[in-house]
Amino acid sequence: MIALSSSPAAAPRRQIFVGTAIACAAAASLFGGMLALFLRMRDAGIKANGLWVPKGVVVPMVPVNIMLLSLIPTGVFAQWAVYSAKRDDKQHTGVALALVGMMGLLFINAQAYIYSQMKLPANGGTYNSMFYTLTGVLVAAAIAGVVFSAVTAFRYLGGRTTDREVVSAHALYWYVLSAAYVLLWFVVYVTK
């Protein structure tokens, strides 16, 4: 038996926030790697065929840009939730989290609209499969974000108001998702 100095059990240091930060780093690596391969294939496609986006394919830029703009209020609402939670303002925290979830649904809906407008067959070539994979992964991440918003809201409104770090982790998640979309918007939709 070894005798060491001991102390009362300390509270763990922001486990959920750190865990979310690590998950965000993984997500950044995932999107970074996928965008890098997209750019490489685009370069190879242009060198080989002179074009990358198949002829006749028109990207509807209005919903694309709405998705981008929707991320600004999403970030503001997420930070509003953090601000309110720090002040134990349950009502405002709940409203802010609900708004983030709604913006997430808007984001997913806009992407679905883009798919329906583009009418791009999934088996039409390298561009097609890469486009669906890249944007599909982002949609999956957005769905996870909406679930995260709902879980955070239920936890908080259910009385776990001391779980402020979950609200902070939730905000971090949406910031990283927004940054990933900004890159995707520029690479896939603007420079094509």
Add this chain to the structure above:
Amino acid sequence: MSTIDSHASSAPASSGAGFACIADWVGTTDHKRLGRLYLGASAVLFVTSAVAAILLGVERISPTKEWLDVGSLTQLFAFERFGFTYLVLLPLLVGAAIAVVPLQVGARALALPRLAAAGFWLWLIGAGLAVFALINNGGPNGGNPRFVDLFILSAVLVLVGLLASAGSVATTILTTRAPGMNMRRVPYFTWSVLVASLCLVIALPVLTGDLLYLYAAHHYPSLGELAGNRALAQWAGFGFTQPTTLVLAIPALGLLADTAATASGERLRPRGPILLAIALGGVAVFGSVLQTSPGLDAGVFHIAVSDLIKQLIPFGIVQGLPVIGIFAVFAFSVQGLGRRPKVTAPLVFGLFSVLLLLEAATANLVAHIGDAQLAGTTFEEGAWLLVVLAGVVAAAGAVAYWGPKWWGRTLPDKPALGLALVLFGGAQLAALPLLIAGFADQIGGVFPAIEPGNAASAVNFSYSGPMELWNSLSAVGLGLTLVAVLAFLALAVRSFLTGAAAGDDPWNGQTLEWATTSPAPADNFAAVHIVKSAEPLLDLKPSTRSDA
């Protein structure tokens, strides 16, 4: 000061009979159990992967007599590569990390334990599906498109599961350390696990992204570079070879440093450079991020200095720095052993695993020098096998070292020492002949493609060396390795069932895991310890060396 008064008996009675016991294990979030689940499942998968490797080895002995059809041969190559890398090497070390790290940092539990448990089950389900797909000719270069799809998706599941577990371990290290344990005071093994985990967080998603692209291109068939069953080897191959695999084995460095410190009975110094050297091993992760492996072109020493430097810098960083890091850990550990170290099985396992890793990293360095003309030969396979077997030896060392803390009984040291020697000998015999055959131009590759109807056309097992010799030796080495692992497993099971009771601190250890009872209770520690140095237990023990 308080005396730790937790005992094994204070752990909740968890082992019931029949289904209750199984339900306990299936639903467990206890890190010691999760770690052992990983280790046990990986050990079973090692046996199956090793059998596949031995079958391949036997096939390669005679270049003229093929007794496996093209499909089987292709899938055996895939089984060996995928199985050894992501069903054996990485989960073995993730399992050891899950079982040990919370104890080492003085935590009562793993951070985000349900995430780690979900990770294990995802990995296991993915592993089962991947093996099923491979059996049905569905791996890389496979001929059954539906099962190729299944293989890619199950590989994604495997990676996501391992990522979840690695993320949980990293969070544990960053958030649940005992009071006073800053990052310079974490045990070497914990530090190596942190480095490896963070590298995995960066490396595995890149591979996952490529697999998702490949799945879409394969599932919705069309022309293009990503389409077809060959694309898997071309675009995801970087995840199954060096330098990516070197990152997976980094915890071996921490095991050696910890066991060397324990064997010497002194503080292992210099601490800062050792921590830095372990971190240098992680630099190999840049190879994964780049999705390629920088090398030196053939004739590079005859080109302009500015062009040479352009190639030397990435080559030196990605391929060179890990060699320096691994060598430094080995050198510091051997130096720290002093004149009269206590030679124990865990120490010998640690030394052997790092030696194998050093060989692998050096071989990888040589393989990327264009003038050596080793690209596309079995040299790469030999280096990869060294990494895998380094991981296996390290995992065996972890079981020998921390087993008493997990199940409260000692593992007999002398038989374990003997098995360490056999395992090391088997690993050398399995890998070195492939390196030599590589110099003799025997064709190899990550997932070598085999032309339908002509097994010998793409994978030519003949080469300009002594025919059959090197391939025979390699097959014998793999067999020896398998026998040694099976014997070690039998030894561990015997220790678990009938071994002598282990004391709380059987190795005269220096780190916090030895401050609790053996076996460690469900919540690890009765009291939260305050740490005042990197070797908190050593502070309480009289020095055994005069220069202390």
